[in-house]
Amino acid sequence: MCVFIRYMVPSMNFSERLDMLGGMYQGAPPEIFEMFRAAAEACLPADEYRAVATAAGFA
Numbered sequence: 001m002c003v004f005i006r007y008m009v010p011s012m013n014f015s016e017r018l019d020m021l022g023g024m025y026q027g028a029p030p031e032i033f034e035m036f037r038a039a040a041e042a043c044l045p046a047d048e049y050r051a052v053a054t055a056a057g058f059a
Helices: 002-011 014-027 030-043 046-056
Strands: none
Touching: 002 014, 002 030, 014 030, 014 046, 030 046
16 A cells, blocks of 8 residues: 555645545554655655645644
8 A cells, every 4th residue: 555655645636635644644553654654755745745744733
């Protein structure tokens, strides 16, 4: 799934990213969320990642 997130997240709009990553942040175990968070951070421009992380509360 972390491989696919590298392709999915850049093609999503802000709301879709927020829904997906925010939901993972709320529901996934911390060690699992960290893998997805790191994958998303690696594939997004810094300003776009920061906007989602701030809005979802994990910045």
